[in-house]
Amino acid sequence: MTHDVTQDAELQDLYRELILDHARSPRNFGRLNNPTHAAEGINPLCGDKLKLYLKIDADERVHEICFEGSGCAISVASASLLTETVASLTVTEAEAVIESVTTRLTHGSAVIKNEKLYALDGVRKYPMRVKCATLAWHALHAALSSQNTTATTE
Amino acid sequence: MTHDVTQDAELQDLYRELILDHARSPRNFGRLNNPTHAAEGINPLCGDKLKLYLKIDADERVHEICFEGSGCAISVASASLLTETVASLTVTEAEAVIESVTTRLTHGSAVIKNEKLYALDGVRKYPMRVKCATLAWHALHAALSSQNTTATTE
Amino acid sequence: MNRPQQSSDFGTAIANCRNDFPALKQSVNGHPLTYLDSAASAQQPTVVIDTVARYQREDHANVHRGVHTLSGRATDAYEGARDKLCKFVNATSRTEIVLTSGTTEAINLVAQSFCRPRFGPGDQILITHLEHHSNIVPWQIVCEQTGAELVVAPIDDAGQIELEALFEMMQGKVRLLAIGHVSNALGTINPLRQIIEQAHQHDIPVLVDGAQGVPHLRVDVQELGCDFYAFSAHKMFGPTGSGVLFGREALLEEMPPYQGGGDMILEVSFDGTIFNELPHKFEAGTPNISGVIGHGAAVDYLQAIGMQDIHDHETALHDYMVSELGKIDGIRLIGTAENQASVQSFMLNDIHPHDLGTILDQQGVAIRTGHHCAMPVMERLGLPGTARASLALYNNSADIDRLTEALEKARRIFG
Amino acid sequence: MNRPQQSSDFGTAIANCRNDFPALKQSVNGHPLTYLDSAASAQQPTVVIDTVARYQREDHANVHRGVHTLSGRATDAYEGARDKLCKFVNATSRTEIVLTSGTTEAINLVAQSFCRPRFGPGDQILITHLEHHSNIVPWQIVCEQTGAELVVAPIDDAGQIELEALFEMMQGKVRLLAIGHVSNALGTINPLRQIIEQAHQHDIPVLVDGAQGVPHLRVDVQELGCDFYAFSAHKMFGPTGSGVLFGREALLEEMPPYQGGGDMILEVSFDGTIFNELPHKFEAGTPNISGVIGHGAAVDYLQAIGMQDIHDHETALHDYMVSELGKIDGIRLIGTAENQASVQSFMLNDIHPHDLGTILDQQGVAIRTGHHCAMPVMERLGLPGTARASLALYNNSADIDRLTEALEKARRIFG
Ligand SMILES: Cc1ncc(COP(=O)(O)O)c(C=O)c1O
């Protein structure tokens, strides 16, 4: 059963404690009343559906951010981590984080400043789940670009 | 080359002299001015297209019959032989001939009174050509049933 | 509940049939594959795969239009498959068997050729809350096009159509009822004979979405009395890209062609075109010849085993699955209709179905997770989606045991 | 004219490729098969047959919707084939590659989704007298539906479009030009670049029926400048039931979906449905997964040989065929365009093509006879049909020799 042990380890790499914790108790969960920016992310494959709300002032800085919706552990944890990471960054800084996170998840190389986000690394072995992890980040990009459209993972 | 000899023989069985003769010089070829019955036969596969015209009087007998159109040697010869066979038969007799010819061509057993029609027997080895041989007969049936529709071989 | 003993309980044909499916002999992620996703698409027996490959190697040519030997062979094989399909659903005549690319195209054909020319404002198309998107969206589109209204009969918490409400809605200006045979999301088998009888009393023609009917049940369109019956080859162990619309001849006759092209015409000229006879009128262009031939081989395969044996086997296995799932802490069955095919949705605690799917896959267990193309069902039940294990003739009790083991592991991981 | 020496004149890939096609190794009616009917449907190389069979044995599951391993593999293979097709015609983006059941469905899609919502009385759809029924009837149907008018550019006796007349007709209220790349009946290669340039000067979008283009020519939709390009897998050595509509993204974006069903939606509710993004918006229901994967394998096969080599080989062989046919008493070539693909129609004395077909088949030579789904061409030339020999990459000069021998025998029989 060494086999099963490896697999357990792999699964536990995907579902790390930090991920499970954020999935169970997502941070910044809720709705902003007067967001300056917002976007929705839909993953038609598994029905993940997230809404991001941001308040960005004239200083081009994220003053408030939260999200609501439902999704799998990976997408919810990723969104929760996103809100923690992006809060109080400038738009430019946020775009840079989006870039490095999505690159890291899809090509596996980029360095990420916020170490917590490495918790998402386990996803890279599960190509079908990468879309779950990137969903919130795509939605954030859409929100920042004021493309008030829906982002999808297709 | 015994092989080729057999095949030549088979092909010559299909294209018997009588068939080639009727195909080259179809009998009763042309159009009736005031037909009492008429029908068209179409074989979409090869573009055969025949029109049958009949004059049937109160005595329920075929007084005049002719056909026009174009088609392969088999369908034209078959139509030509049909007009010779059916001329002056009663409708009931004609239906009986249709029945025996089409049965013979498709199941290969029925006896046909008019011996000339056995010239069509060569077709039975060519399933894809049976429709050519039966086309005129289906059209005749349609004409007699006063179904003034188009008969097809599909 | 005891494990059903395949070899003794049922005919040997079905007991041994798992060996006929090469895909089931593989390992996935280091475990023997446990394929519980046949409702999405079924695996193919060797005989279907080989029939298609042999056709390609020996007999392929275009159909209908050729005088040469290969074209004759291809046409015979293709039209022979139509005959098999005709018998399979017991249609009156082969002219009632329109070959399509699948259930979805078959339903769109009816929406566009049957409804669109004759429906208008004030008319209603009646469906149920249980339908697959393929039996919803085509009607939404044609309603949008014609001004007709889509009305939806409710379902109860077990996933059963509320018959009284359905019958009540038939009083209206319903001009077509479109209803599934078996729900792909919840497994519910609808009481079609009763429903169709009622619909016909109101002169409402009935289309049955049979995509999930054909793999599990003996289908007899004359006994059902339906006017249209749509199904796909790939759900019944045949190839993708092939399906059937059965339609009653009188209705098909009245309908204009759906697509234009080669083969569906008798004569084309710029003054006007004469369409071909049934069923060819509805089959434009080169058909999926190899797919249809494979579909015919799947029919032969199913009939050799026998739909009754298949049904008995699946019922016993489904019972076993329900009882074993029941032993897992935190399992909640979704879809508990009295009359259910071997398709079972469930939730495990508050684990999102997608996470369950990954964890099970890691153990070689393939289930489907999500909305199963039946979002309205999910919304009705207040769920983001479900996990679904669907059984086919080739599954056995070991599959169920591996499913439950894998679920236990998921429970441990999510603690 | 000398026999073209395959092995020396061309790359060895094409010289040896005949061996890749198992169907060509058989005898028919006691003679080695001489397959000259590829324009109707082409044979498949072993690699295509095996790719499809291996997929079925190892990787099959439904695409897009699954989280398990097989579904992932199936989706990767299916979407990978789309990428290959995208490169094959040099589309800008994979979103421009809509997978259909074939050329016919692709053209119907444009007729219904592009034309039907926006054309009306006074508008014209322009085609040519050279078209296949699949590029005529869909336009007749949509004209009937919308009140638009179908106008037809004439051809000359050689089977070439009369360009001046065509350009003249563009002055009118033409809102779409639909034109073949290569005529299946006569082999004519149309000067598309010139025609499309002209059409675009009048802001007329152009659909190209590429069914007969892809097997013979390198296709580059950006170089051609066309707005739509439709083709079928089975004409290019792939499976039946699979085809492509290339469409420029800007146009596809504006078009409503064609069929409704699973996979083409993002969200379904009874209040309204949100359609999926391109290209999925146009792909309703379970697609022909294995067919598309086979189509991708056919692309790989063609590209390994190289379209230029294929074209050179076919041109040399066609020249040889024309010269050998010319030696037969009573042969009349039909279709003598200056720029012609390796598709040749002909008549022999007054022997009806259908009789010729039977006599040749008896000698193992498979040709097509009849109207080739191009009745207007036949009517224009005053013929009931023709005999047609169409060449593909796997044909060789021995095929031509057997054709001419068999024709000599037909001449003798009809004396
Ligand atoms: C020129 C041309 N256009 C369209 C078609 C239709 O293609 P399909 O039958 O594969 O849809 C064909 C072949 O039949 C053709 O040769």
Ligand SMILES: Cc1ncc(COP(=O)(O)O)c(C=O)c1O
């Ligand atoms: C109940 C039901 N209806 C319709 C469909 C659509 O079938 P297809 O995708 O083969 O067209 C499916 C399967 O996807 C189904 O399960």
